[in-house]
Amino acid sequence: MNYTRIMQSLLLETAPLQHGLEEDRRILTFHDPKVYFDCVHEWNELSGSASHLQNVSYSSLTHSIIASSSLTARMESEFKHDITVEEDSRVCIHAVQGSIGSGPGVPWGVKQIRAPQAWSISTGHRIKIGVIDTGVDFSHPDLQHSVTRGVNLVNRGMLPYDDNGHGTHISGTIAAANSTQGMIGVAPRSTVYPVKAFDHNGSAFVSDIVMGIDWCVNTGVDIINMSFGMQTRSRALLDIVSKAYQSGVIIVASSGNDGKRRSVDYPARYPQTISVGATDRNRRIPPFSNRGQYVDIYAPGDKIVSAWLHGKYHEMSGTSMATSHISGTIALLLAQKPGIKPATIKSLLRRTSIPLRLRKGRTMSDSGEVHTLKFLREGLKL
Incomplete structure (x- = not known):
């Protein structure tokens, strides 16, 4: 998988995730743990010190990242065999x-x-x-x-x-x-x-x-x-x-x-x-x-x-x-x-x-x- 392209597509998002906006969040779970860790590494390399990017979260136990929803349709279709995308529901x-x-x-x-x-x-x-x-x-x-x-x-x-x-x-x-x-x-x-x-x-x-x-x-x-x-x-x-x-x-x-x-x-x-x-x-x-x-x-x-x-x-x-x-x-x-x-x-x-x-x-x-x-x-x- 071209995880560099995944992370670059995430970086296209300029709006930070905001707590309380249900439609803004998706959970992306990677099927391959190695790909997940490679993506996290690539994300850290690409994002640098951009303050609005600090809101992206990871779960190392489930190999998931939390990202805004506007890009998930593209990612879900492009990487449908490699990532599970779930809507972030209220609790x-x-x-x-x-x-x-x-x-x-x-x-x-x-x-x-x-x-x-x-x-x-x-x-x-x-x-x-x-x-x-x-x-x-x-x-x-x-x-x-x-x-x-x-x-x-x-x-x-x-x-x-x-x-x-x-x-x-x-x-x-x-x-x-x-x-x-x-x-x-x-x-x-x-x-x-x-x-x-x-x-x-x-x-x-x-x-x-x-x-x-x-x-x-x-x-x-x-x-x-x-x-x-x-x-x-x-x-x-x-x-x-x-x-x-x-x-x-x-x-x-x-x-x-x-x-x-x-x-x-x-x-x-x-x-x-x-x-x-x-x-x-x-x-x-x-x-x-x-x-x-x-x-x-x-x-x-x-x-x-x-x-x-x-x-x-x-x-x-x-x-x-x-x-x-x-x-x-x-x-x-x-x-x-x-x-x-x-x-x-x-x-x-x-x-x-x-x-x-x-x-x-x-x-x-x-x-x-x-x-x-x-x-x-x-x-x-x-």
Whole structure:
């Protein structure tokens, strides 16, 4: 393939990629890894220091580049046997806004899954959790010792500051550690690696998620928390999730808030992820949560109070909130038993879960709510 010609055609584009313009972006995946690396090298040679070209992104795991759409028709026809071109679809966070709350100490969800009883065994020390979300409030007192630098994919020149609140909320449930005045998360000595892929509206693109997972794998995180989803398939997303799974990274994904009984959103639909549904204080599935055979485990997700912007607290509901409980739970085990494979973690979560309550006194048998202490004890026997 004449990859010099490919890169020169890309260089004809003078307009930078802009976050938030769906029609401007395409994901180009190369079938031959060597051609991909040759193209990246050629791109770096040709582009020089042109500032508008710095917005082109690469995923070395999937051999993909992100480019503007106006040239993809020409490239798709000219190199149709060598490149797969995918439209860059929107992805949204899985949460419903609630109300301002106060510092909850140990939140009800953390108590319900029996995390405090597990802290004498593990607090998740040194486990790295990539939170692909809206960023984090670095100044929040409950997250001062729980967060590291991370990466900002929306604005590469900045730290991943949270301008929405969702990412801070997720991070608080996972790893908040302020026992005196604030709240405590499920794994208070784990470390959150914030990956800002979502803008202030809680919106991202598949390419942002691809780049976020790529960054997490290359950074060496143990767990990736993905509290978001979409209802359309994406080859690029499946490819990067598969690569992360094969590398041993555990991916925890929210099932979605559409109240569906036989379906969940992507990427939770992929078997390489751990799909999470929500429960309430009565161990029932709230109406908003997706449920059924594609949900691997449930966790508290209704009216969850956690950290928020400007050092505050906020109540939110959604399978997003449930997912953060599961990420923290897995961190507790990995701190004591590093290297457990994702498939083993998923099986253990299901096997040690508590049956959920259904209407008319029945219980659900196929998957239940996480029991952190039982999960940890059984995992230590492996």
